[in-house]
Amino acid sequence: MAVVGAGIVGMSAAHFLSRAGWQVTVYDTGVVASGATGSADGAVSVASKKPGPLMTLAVAAVKFYEHLIATGVLVDEYLPRSTFVVASDQEELAVLERHAGELEAADVAIRMLKGAALTQVIGAAAPSAIAAAEVQGEGHAVGYRVAERLRQLGGFAIRRNCRVSGFESTNGRITGLVTEHGTEPADAVLLATGIGSTHFLADAGLIRPRKGQLIVTDRAGADTPHFPGPLMSCRYLVSKGSQPAGAVAPSRSLGLVIDPLRTGQFLIGGSREDRDDRESADADVVAALLRDAVALSPSLAQLRVIRVFAGLRAATRDGMPIVGRVSGADNLWIATGFEGDGICLGPMMGRLCQQMICGEPPAQDISALDSARFGLTLATAA
Amino acid sequence: MSGPEVLVIGGGPAGVSAALELARAGIDVTLCEQGPRLGGAIHRQPDDPTQSVHVPQSHKRRWQALSDALAGSTVKVLCRHMFAGIEATGAVLLEDRIHGRLVTRRPAALVLAMGAIERVAPVPGWQLPGVVTVGGLQVMMKSTGRAPDGDVLIAGSGPLLVALAAQMASLGNAPVAVLERSPRLVSLRVVASLLRAPAYLREAAGYLLTLVRSGTLPQRGVCVTAIAPKDGRLSVTVRDRAGRERRLLVDRVALHDGLLPNSNGTTTGQHGPFIVRAGDCREVLGGTAALADGRLGAQAVLAHLGQTAPANKGPAAIMARERQAQAALNTLFDYSGRDPAQLPDETVICRCEGRTLGQLRSMLSADDPVSAREIKLNGRFGMGSCQGRFCAEWVASFVASQRNGTPPQPSEIVGSRWPVKPVPISAFVTLPPSSPSE
Numbered sequence: 012m013a014v015v016g017a018g019i020v021g022m023s024a025a026h027f028l029s030r031a032g033w034q035v036t037v038y039d040t041g042v043v044a045s046g047a048t049g050s051a052d053g054a055v056s057v058a059s060k061k062p063g064p065l066m067t068l069a070v071a072a073v074k075f076y077e078h079l080i081a082t083g084v085l086v087d088e089y090l091p092r093s094t095f096v097v098a099s100d101q102e103e104l105a106v107l108e109r110h111a112g113e114l115e116a117a118d119v120a121i122r123m124l125k126g127a128a129l130t131q132v133i134g135a136a137a138p139s140a141i142a143a144a145e146v147q148g149e150g151h152a153v154g155y156r157v158a159e160r161l162r163q164l165g166g167f168a169i170r171r172n173c174r175v176s177g178f179e180s181t182n183g184r185i186t187g188l189v190t191e192h193g194t195e196p197a198d199a200v201l202l203a204t205g206i207g208s209t210h211f212l213a214d215a216g217l218i219r220p221r222k223g224q225l226i227v228t229d230r231a232g233a234d235t236p237h238f239p240g241p242l243m244s245c246r247y248l249v250s251k252g253s254q255p256a257g258a259v260a261p262s263r264s265l266g267l268v269i270d271p272l273r274t275g276q277f278l279i280g281g282s283r284e285d286r287d288d289r290e291s292a293d294a295d296v297v298a299a300l301l302r303d304a305v306a307l308s309p310s311l312a313q314l315r316v317i318r319v320f321a322g323l324r325a326a327t328r329d330g331m332p333i334v335g336r337v338s339g340a341d342n343l344w345i346a347t348g349f350e351g352d353g354i355c356l357g358p359m360m361g362r363l364c365q366q367m368i369c370g371e372p373p374a375q376d377i378s379a380l381d382s383a384r385f386g387l388t389l390a391t392a393a
Numbered sequence: 394m395s396g397p398e399v400l401v402i403g404g405g406p407a408g409v410s411a412a413l414e415l416a417r418a419g420i421d422v423t424l425c426e427q428g429p430r431l432g433g434a435i436h437r438q439p440d441d442p443t444q445s446v447h448v449p450q451s452h453k454r455r456w457q458a459l460s461d462a463l464a465g466s467t468v469k470v471l472c473r474h475m476f477a478g479i480e481a482t483g484a485v486l487l488e489d490r491i492h493g494r495l496v497t498r499r500p501a502a503l504v505l506a507m508g509a510i511e512r513v514a515p516v517p518g519w520q521l522p523g524v525v526t527v528g529g530l531q532v533m534m535k536s537t538g539r540a541p542d543g544d545v546l547i548a549g550s551g552p553l554l555v556a557l558a559a560q561m562a563s564l565g566n567a568p569v570a571v572l573e574r575s576p577r578l579v580s581l582r583v584v585a586s587l588l589r590a591p592a593y594l595r596e597a598a599g600y601l602l603t604l605v606r607s608g609t610l611p612q613r614g615v616c617v618t619a620i621a622p623k624d625g626r627l628s629v630t631v632r633d634r635a636g637r638e639r640r641l642l643v644d645r646v647a648l649h650d651g652l653l654p655n656s657n658g659t660t661t662g663q664h665g666p667f668i669v670r671a672g673d674c675r676e677v678l679g680g681t682a683a684l685a686d687g688r689l690g691a692q693a694v695l696a697h698l699g700q701t702a703p704a705n706k707g708p709a710a711i712m713a714r715e716r717q718a719q720a721a722l723n724t725l726f727d728y729s730g731r732d733p734a735q736l737p738d739e740t741v742i743c744r745c746e747g748r749t750l751g752q753l754r755s756m757l758s759a760d761d762p763v764s765a766r767e768i769k770l771n772g773r774f775g776m777g778s779c780q781g782r783f784c785a786e787w788v789a790s791f792v793a794s795q796r797n798g799t800p801p802q803p804s805e806i807v808g809s810r811w812p813v814k815p816v817p818i819s820a821f822v823t824l825p826p827s828s829p830s831e
């Protein structure tokens with residue numbers, strides 16, 4: 012079994028496939044987690060999901076993280092905590108209330124915070140908030156740490172700096188991978204190539220890069236107030252497309268999330284830009300994000316920026332991930348297009364890919380993600 | 394003045410000399426220095442002018458000449474302006490520490506003359522409070538005009554050890570000992586090579602004379618092997634050439650293992666200005682070379698801007714002479730430090746994040762060739778405030794010592810992201826938004 016892509020999806024799939032008896036090799040152009048998985052925040056969260064199948068899958072994905080902790084697959088890579096979706100004015104409040112209603116309809120535990128409860132829980136962190144929804148029972152995981160844990164558990168091989176450019180096939184079955192270091196035999200292939208999937212698909216415009224810029228601060232000082240969990244501005248829901256823009260104009264598509272990290276640092280993000288300049292952050296976007304952050308949490312102004320970075324999310328035409336077969340070969344599968352949700356969904360997707368490839372009934376209904384909706388075919392270049 | 398603007402970063406001899414040369418050619422030059430005053434490492438000026446540290450006459454004269462020239466030039470000087478990097482669209486970011494704001498510039502060219510960074514080889518206990526760098530202590534003395542109090546031990550390798558010791562002695566608190574790792578003694582050959590750059594010999598002779606008087610001549614072939622806290626002080630284990638160990642109880646330890654160019658990871662990128670490096674920031678060759686290299690840097694900028702600089706072989710000849718002198722001088726020192734593979738597991742390697750050699754070793758134990766990036770992310774080496782500028786070399790050399798194959802490069806750990814140093818969020822939020830059309 013060849014898994015192409017050592018991001019969180021590929022590493023999880025490799026983990027479960029190897030436990031299901033396959034002899035697995037993971038190939039990556041770069042190293043482990045050098046794609047989106049290594050340049051992301053780690054909200055394992057239902058709070059920001061679009062109502063519908065994605066929200067349902069996210070609920071299951073959060074439970075799957077808990078299951079991985081309970082079974083010892085993950086140790087301390089997952090940190091349970093609430094997310095706080097914050098409204099700062101009446102228009103944002105309308106978005107907040109609509110979204111909270113939809114979360115409740117999906118059986119997500121919500122606590123609406125207003126008045127004294129609001130002041131007590133997030134008043135110090137976000138004094139200008141007029142209301143917040145505490146989305147309970149979710150958590151945080153750092154994508155590259157999850158991938159590292161799965162690497163340490165082992166059971167499969169990793170080939171770094173080994174780009175896969177195409178396949179060799181006979182009678183409609185792939186028999187080998189063409190890599191930059193020669194051809195490698197394979198009985199089955201899973202593409203978990205994130206934004207790199209465009210290379211393998213005939214429909215070149217199906218998956219597009221959506222750049223995100225993130226900011227890391229130094230450690231909070233003694234006078235930085237306690238943040239009970241990540242603060243997510245209502246505008247984030249709009250920028251992500253989880254809620255229609257309506258009255259709230261997306262502020263340059265900057266969906267603000269202020270994430271207090273376990274190290275005492277903050278991760279502040281993230282923009283959503285339809286651009287492909289992967290490794291660079293620009294001062295304009297960073298300053299705009301920080302202005303939004305300080306407007307919500309003035310105490311952050313005392314901290315310093317130690318690092319800024321950018322990552323590329325893989326966004327599909329209809330905003331839903333793609334999981335299933337690629338026509339042109341019987342033994343080729345794909346799992347991609349996780350946009351801003353792959354850290355949350357990744358481990359569960361790894362398990363679902365294993366079930367799909369082994370012909371077992373999937374533990375979740377993923378028909379909404381089926382690649383058949385786009386009639387995927389292999390690019391001639393591959 | 395109209396025409397292209399050139400920014401020079403760093404107010405040491407290299408930066409000042411580059412700025413002057415550019416201004417003489419009629420270029421619009423701005424010189425940015427992060428500190429409150431120009432001067433750089435060697436000509437750092439005191440906070441209170443009446444409280445100055447003893448420096449050689451030749452240094453004083455040289456700085457006076459530069460200051461006078463600058464005063465009579467068109468160079469615009471911005472002190473307390475820190476170069477924070479080049480962002481994705483090619484704008485140069487400056488943190489204006491006077492007004493607490495961030496400003497952007499789009500110069501045609503950028504001269505980076507940010508000097509050297511000080512190298513310190515890890516030893517167990519080097520992260521303890523009270524352990525400082527020799528250069529850091531010297532900067533503190535030059536700024537305050539006072540020697541540090543208490544018992545100070547100076548150790549490591551390089552000419553800076555002796556310079557600091559002599560300056561402390563003249564200010565009335567000679568160090569308890571100066572330990573130079575290298576056992577090699579000054580040979581006639583070295584003296585002969587240095588005769589071509591006699592300033593070094595005069596400077597060294599002056600320092601050594603002071604140390605003879607205070608009875609603290611450097612002990613050669615002696616190094617620090619561990620530092621531990623004891624009764625509110627520091628217990629330092631030192632080892633001599635014969636392998637004998639003894640302990641010294643002191644208040645402070647100043648370590649130093651040579652200088653490296655302060656490359657800061659800055660790269661031009663697709664949209665950035667034309668960049669040249671000058672002085673210690675390009676090659677660590679000391680003050681005289683820094684002056685000449687500043688002029689060479691300026692000439693490279695002029696050539697890039699299409700101006701033909703007057704043919705002048707002077708600076709290049711000085712550089713060649715100084716390079717030889719430094720090479721001769723360096724034979725007297727041993728910057729290697731202890732082989733990291735021989736250090737105990739509890740030795741801290743990354744001081745920002747408190748990560749140890751044992752933690753690094755455990756990441757490598759599997760038979761999977763983990764990459765530098767994975768070591769950085771998961772081991773948190775180079776993830777702290779300094780972004781790996783002080784530990785990358787040691788992480789890379791340790792990993793290389795533990796396995797075959799392509800050794801990781803320090804640059805893979807440092808990366809080339811901005812900001813090059815932490816910038817306050819309060820400064821960031823002042824950046825005016827660019828026009829929406831962009």
Ligand SMILES: Cc1cc2nc3c(=O)[nH]c(=O)nc-3n(C[C@H](O)[C@H](O)[C@H](O)COP(=O)(O)OP(=O)(O)OC[C@H]3O[C@@H](n4cnc5c(N)ncnc54)[C@H](O)[C@@H]3O)c2cc1C
Pocket residue numbers: 015016017018019020021038039040041042043044045046047048049050051052053054055056154173174175176203204205206207208210222223224225280281321322323324325346347348349350351352353354355356357
């Ligand atoms: C700024 C930002 C913030 C985010 N925040 C969150 C968040 O809070 N919560 C959340 O759930 N998600 C978040 N995400 C999304 C998440 O990071 C991604 O959805 C997830 O990492 C996707 O994982 P992946 O394994 O599919 O892809 P990737 O991690 O991109 O992995 C794909 C791998 O395939 C390799 N590859 C590609 N082509 C080839 C080839 N031809 N041959 C060999 N190898 C190849 C690449 O090198 C790469 O390593 C964020 C993303 C970004 C950019």
Ligand SMILES: Cc1cc2nc3c(=O)[nH]c(=O)nc-3n(C[C@H](O)[C@H](O)[C@H](O)COP(=O)(O)OP(=O)(O)OC[C@H]3O[C@@H](n4cnc5c(N)ncnc54)[C@H](O)[C@@H]3O)c2cc1C
Pocket residue numbers: 402403404405406407408425426427428431432433434435436474475476477506507508509510511527528529531532553556652671672673674678679680681683813
């Ligand atoms: C700590 C130290 C002490 C030294 N002491 C001596 C000595 O006693 N005798 C001797 O002969 N040589 C000494 N040297 C050697 C010294 O390297 C040269 O003599 C000379 O100072 C080099 O000149 P330069 O202009 O290249 O760099 P420097 O003189 O180091 O000047 C660099 C300047 O750039 C500034 N800078 C750095 N980063 C930024 C930024 N991001 N933004 C804005 N400004 C920035 C610094 O504040 C500094 O003023 C010392 C070096 C060091 C590092």
